[in-house]
Amino acid sequence: MNSQHNPLLVDVDSVHRTVADRGLSLPPLIWDDTCTSTNDELARLVRERADSGAPMDEFTIRGTDFQNAGHGRLGRIWTVPARRSLTWSILLTPPAGFSRWGWIPLIAGEAVHSAVTEAGVPASIKWPNDVLTADGKKLCGILARVEPLASGPQIVLGMGLNTRLEPADLPRADASSLAIETGADGSEIDHEALLVSILSTLIPCYRELIDYGDEDFRDSRTARRVRDHMVTLGSKVRVEKPDGSDIIGTATGLDSGADLIIDDRVSLSAGDVHHLRPVASSSAPERSDR
Numbered sequence: 001m002n003s004q005h006n007p008l009l010v011d012v013d014s015v016h017r018t019v020a021d022r023g024l025s026l027p028p029l030i031w032d033d034t035c036t037s038t039n040d041e042l043a044r045l046v047r048e049r050a051d052s053g054a055p056m057d058e059f060t061i062r063g064t065d066f067q068n069a070g071h072g073r074l075g076r077i078w079t080v081p082a083r084r085s086l087t088w089s090i091l092l093t094p095p096a097g098f099s100r101w102g103w104i105p106l107i108a109g110e111a112v113h114s115a116v117t118e119a120g121v122p123a124s125i126k127w128p129n130d131v132l133t134a135d136g137k138k139l140c141g142i143l144a145r146v147e148p149l150a151s152g153p154q155i156v157l158g159m160g161l162n163t164r165l166e167p168a169d170l171p172r173a174d175a176s177s178l179a180i181e182t183g184a185d186g187s188e189i190d191h192e193a194l195l196v197s198i199l200s201t202l203i204p205c206y207r208e209l210i211d212y213g214d215e216d217f218r219d220s221r222t223a224r225r226v227r228d229h230m231v232t233l234g235s236k237v238r239v240e241k242p243d244g245s246d247i248i249g250t251a252t253g254l255d256s257g258a259d260l261i262i263d264d265r266v267s268l269s270a271g272d273v274h275h276l277r278p279v280a281s282s283s284a285p286e287r288s289d290r
Contacts, residue, residue: 008033009065009083009191018196024203027057034082036069038062038089039158043147046091046156050149056091059203063088063195067160084165084177086191089158090202094210096152100217102258102269103209105129105142106226108157111202112140113229115194116161121181124231127251127260127273131161132231136275137176138162159198163189216256227254232273237262239271248276 012029019026035041042062049056066082092104109125116123122134131140140161147154162170164186165177179186205222217223227233238248239262249262251273259267 006033006065006083009086010063010195011192015192015196018192019199022196022200024199026199027060029061029063031061031063031065031088033064034066034068035062035064036067037158038064038067038087039143039145039156040069042089042091042158043145043156046147046154047149050151055093055149055151058091058093060091061088062090080160080162080165080171081169084163084169084186086161086163086194087159088195089156092155092157092206094153094155098153098210100209100257101144101146101155102128103217103223103226104144104155104157104206106230106254106258107205107209107222108142108144108159108202109140110205110222110226110229111198112142112159112161114201115197116140116178118197119178119182119189119194121178123229125226125229126275127230127232127254128258128270133176133181136231137174138172139176139178139181161194163191163194217258218254218256223254232260232275236276238274238276239268240274241268241271247271 008031010031012031015029016026045062046056064087067087068079105128106125109129109131112131113123113125116131116139123139124132124134126132129142130138133139140159142159145156147156162175162177164179166186167180178189208220208222209217212220232251233253235251237251238246240246247262247266251260251262252264253261255261255267259269261267
């Protein structure tokens with residue numbers, strides 16, 4: 001619901017008009033002033049619609065001006081002050097047999113990278129699901145959640161981009177925001193324009209991923225963009241694996257499923273990456289814990 005004194009930062013009708021001008025079509029957007037978790041709420045709606053026999057349309061968006069119980073990776077809690085973060089989730093419905101799950105958060109990272117660069121903030125992608133400033137501070141976290149339905153798995157893709165946060169608002173020392181990076185007043189950061197910009201990259205790149213079929217997606221234009229903008233590649237890293245063990249080495253590439261290749265010999269599908277020192281890029285952060 002909306003507040004009489006605080007108009008929503010995203011006008012859903014305006015978004016529909018703007019994306020239509022860019023050749024994109026979206027189902028109705030759901031946006032309000034507060035919710036617990038956009039991922040949780042969109043996933044709930046997806047399950048309810050599936051149970052009713054009327055599946056939710058692909059690219060349905062659930063967004064909010066204030067998320068008060070968001071999730072990070074590995075069950076972490078994520079929250080920021082109201083109206084200072086672009087927080088939303090989108091439904092993706094890949095075809096039966098789809099297996100390239102690892103590319104989804106990276107494509108989202110490329111879409112955010114493109115939007116914040118367009119807004120004047122140099123940025124980079126960190127494997128598997130973050131967007132960083134040029135000096136390694138976190139701007140955006142991305143979380144892809146697979147909903148197993150009888151009709152096939154669907155993906156609830158959520159992201160939170162720090163937009164209007166001031167230094168005192170930052171949840172951690174190695175985070176930043178567009179307002180801080182540009183020196184702009186927070187009110188000048190346009191959430192609606194950022195959302196449209198992200199969608200204008202995300203949807204075409206996702207469609208390219210789907211259309212690639214059985215071919216190696218690493219050869220695609222989108223995958224090249226991801227690699228070009230990924231600070232993790234070429235850096236010496238320590239990866240904390242889900243089982244609690246660590247692996248240290250140089251991130252040398254991505255495999256066909258977007259797993260991170262270490263020292264040309266080990267592929268990792270999940271883990272927290274710590275950049276230890278740059279190897280190939282002078283702009284890479286010395287350390288960027290997630």
